[in-house]
Amino acid sequence: MAADKIIMHIDMDSFFASVEIRDAPDLKDKPVVVCSKTFHLHKDTAQGVISAASYPARKFGLHSAMPLSEAKRLCPDVICLPMNKTLYKQISDNIIKIIQNHSKTVQQVSIDEAYVLFKDNIKTYDEAAECARGIKEEITAAERITCSVGIAPNKSVAKIASGFQKPDGLTVIRPEDVPEFLSPLPVTKIPGVGKKTAEILDAMDISTIGGLAKTDKRRIYEKLGRQGLAFQDVANGIDASLVIETADVKSISRFYSFNPYTNDPAAIALGVDSTSEEVHNILIQKRMFFKTISVGIKYADFTTASKSKSHTVHTSDIFVLKRHALEMMEELTANNETNKKIRQINIGVSNLRKTDINQMQLTDFLENH
Numbered sequence: 001m002a003a004d005k006i007i008m009h010i011d012m013d014s015f016f017a018s019v020e021i022r023d024a025p026d027l028k029d030k031p032v033v034v035c036s037k038t039f040h041l042h043k044d045t046a047q048g049v050i051s052a053a054s055y056p057a058r059k060f061g062l063h064s065a066m067p068l069s070e071a072k073r074l075c076p077d078v079i080c081l082p083m084n085k086t087l088y089k090q091i092s093d094n095i096i097k098i099i100q101n102h103s104k105t106v107q108q109v110s111i112d113e114a115y116v117l118f119k120d121n122i123k124t125y126d127e128a129a130e131c132a133r134g135i136k137e138e139i140t141a142a143e144r145i146t147c148s149v150g151i152a153p154n155k156s157v158a159k160i161a162s163g164f165q166k167p168d169g170l171t172v173i174r175p176e177d178v179p180e181f182l183s184p185l186p187v188t189k190i191p192g193v194g195k196k197t198a199e200i201l202d203a204m205d206i207s208t209i210g211g212l213a214k215t216d217k218r219r220i221y222e223k224l225g226r227q228g229l230a231f232q233d234v235a236n237g238i239d240a241s242l243v244i245e246t247a248d249v250k251s252i253s254r255f256y257s258f259n260p261y262t263n264d265p266a267a268i269a270l271g272v273d274s275t276s277e278e279v280h281n282i283l284i285q286k287r288m289f290f291k292t293i294s295v296g297i298k299y300a301d302f303t304t305a306s307k308s309k310s311h312t313v314h315t316s317d318i319f320v321l322k323r324h325a326l327e328m329m330e331e332l333t334a335n336n337e338t339n340k341k342i343r344q345i346n347i348g349v350s351n352l353r354k355t356d357i358n359q360m361q362l363t364d365f366l367e368n369h
Helices: 015-022 068-074 085-100 125-143 155-162 175-182 195-203 209-214 217-235 265-286 318-334
Strands: 007-012 032-036 049-053 079-082 103-110 113-118 147-152 170-172 251-262 288-299 304-315 342-350
Touching: 007 125, 007 155, 015 032, 015 049, 015 085, 032 068, 049 068, 085 103, 085 113, 085 125, 085 251, 113 125, 113 155, 125 147, 125 170, 147 155, 155 170, 155 175, 175 209, 195 217, 209 217, 251 265, 251 288, 265 288, 265 318, 265 342, 288 318, 304 318, 318 342
Parallel strands: 032 079, 147 170
Antiparallel strands: 007 113, 007 147, 032 049, 103 113, 251 342, 288 304, 288 342
């Protein structure tokens, strides 16, 4: 099975609420909701709408898009927190960088979910599952929150699979297992099937994905049109949609992990060289130039250090990337006065620009003083 036929869907577990709880451990195991719009903590009638609910809150029937007034009725002890969009975006960006380090293509579809194509060296579902476990562990170690992952032959089945064992789940559905996996699930598990569509299907005596898969196409088309036929394709495990790299790429970065941890200059230099080549390969694939290089270190104790340098012209020259990345990395390690060992380094480029197909590579990379 080729790597481009194995698709992973990653979905953060109750993302906004999980971030708030990790930073306030006393909220663990309590019904917490993060709210959009306005709300008032000290009034009997809460105002606003739920954007995310913790898993304890969900046990009371609380969910996203629910008015807070209804949430208060269902769970009088609910803890309402305001959204911190800047923090969520920062953590989301960090998570995407971790995913990119293990992937060929990442399509981020929202702040807390993405579709992924594995690197070409991942050729089996077992290898994909092992890679997914590594990604999950890195996300938890870096951000102290969990995600659920689905791995399948197409995007729709992968998305359904990622929600199958929440939270902190990993569900692998091989091609031969797709019908058995989908058949007993409720039709509402199909992406895009909402309350109104579910009601129409229920009136047709269709409640499961297996039931939808077997229904005469003409009946489906009469009630739901083309969209209904698309839902039926998913019910039969059919989805030809592609994983397409997120269009607005603002930066490219890759990580290099050391096992065992090290502060050996030769090992660090090798890591910089290897990681720079990965970044450069992506630049060439995407036909992009860069102006800014960034490097970062994560030490064994999870403290970090970073440095970046911007320049006056765009380039895609690999020797320029390697030279400046190594120089900055050496500057960072020289400041490691306690000689802490390094668990991970990262190399990134930003201030990107699409390459003119007729434009020669720029090798004159001028310092910006």
